[in-house]
Amino acid sequence: MRIAVIGAGALGGLFATLFARAGHDLTITAREVARSLIRENGIRLTGGYGDAQCRVLVREILTETPDLTLICTKAQDAAAAIAENAELLDGSPVIVVQNGLDGVRIAQDLLPNSECFGLLTLIAAHYIGPGRVRVTTAASSYLGRGNGKADAATQHWQAVLDEAFPTFAAEDFVGAQWTKLVVNMLNALPAITGLSVQAIIADAPLRRILTESMQETVQVGMARHVTFGSLQGMSDRSLRVFARLPVALGQTLPLRMGAKMGPVANLGSTLQSIKRAHLTEIDHLNGAVVRQAELAGRRAPVNALLTALVHEVEISREFLKPAQVMARFDQLTATSR
Structure with a gap:
């Protein structure tokens, strides 16, 4: 063929x-x-x-x-x-x-x-x-x-x-796309910090941000009346439960994802684009969550922040330290969330 x-x-x-x-x-x-x-x-x-x-x-x-x-x-x-x-x-x-x-x-x-x-x-x-x-x-x-x-x-x-x-x-391929979008939340923080996906998941404060971005994605999908497809052990039912968990309990999802990756460093496609001095597809990942939230008449502040930080790194070509990321996240928490 x-x-x-x-x-x-x-x-x-x-x-x-x-x-x-x-x-x-x-x-x-x-x-x-x-x-x-x-x-x-x-x-x-x-x-x-x-x-x-x-x-x-x-x-x-x-x-x-x-x-x-x-x-x-x-x-x-x-x-x-x-x-x-x-x-x-x-x-x-x-x-x-x-x-x-x-x-x-x-x-x-x-x-x-x-x-x-x-x-x-x-x-x-x-x-x-x-x-x-x-x-x-x-x-x-x-x-x-x-x-x-x-x-x-x-x-x-x-x-x-x-x-x-x-x-x-x-x-239900459309539902499966939404589930993959949840998985793709793994991409932003490596692109912002230069760390591997496994390193992000191992860092408790960064893992919390990752978890909140995933929960926010599921919540937006629910507001858009999405039925999530089954991928990588995730289903519509399990994601809806995950979206309602306290963040401390919700972190079991990225921890399970990290365990499946094995020891070889996974950089994620967005960090690979940064390292090649290419524009990333962040507007189609976290940015897509922001747009879908707007269509549902709500906000997606965590994904909006991550999108903005990736664009900052695209321009500056300088990664942020985890403490800098946490400071921006804490500022978001204090102001509008």
Whole structure:
């Protein structure tokens, strides 16, 4: 099968390699510097899925219509990446591999003749450099679209993906996106402090902020009448219970997440963007919670603060010390919460 991967970052390189290893013909799109290095050296994968090296066709944009395309750019780059390939993609199935809530909708708007799906992945992959990816946590991925049970097309493509990496067909994909958004609350504090996800979870004051951001996300989802999908041991029922717990008890959720990650430092995708001097997708993570809260006629002050702090680090390129983060959080607590 001819498969295209748009975006050659950590997940793009990962999925291209796994598909190639499964016997598919791969084309990957990449920026100029990465393009030349991948063309010369291929893509090398290490870590959770074993070591693999593959040679793939690399382009600036697609030159032929594939049988299946994965969009693996950051959320803020998706519309432009889809638009510049739309002439070849429209009418061909597309899977959007992104955080946040809007990826599938954006793809469907730009590709009205395509079947568009979303893929939620819990894999932790580290971008070492062009064509170099290390998997720090191997995990399952979930394919779906819309609400309700997985349809026949979703089940077909789930089977194709599952031959390359563990994939399940998600029921109520929109609800599953919200559950993944709760998981993605792990990203902001590492980007603000430069610490790994495990280090954030191990630090009691930072873990408290993390827990409050997660509880706030669930509370906003509830206000938006969301039924949360089941992912990584979380369900609609368990998340609703979690949202109402005292923060001290709610911290068991991030502690469980940290225990599943193992000892290899997980930087999170947002910190990786900071380290590469790229803009982050924080507006599609914590920022999405803020926007959804506004639609529900309420506020999301913890997520608003974390969004603002990530943007400060994007500009200054200087991480904040945990004590500085706590001071900002305490100030928020004292003023308006």
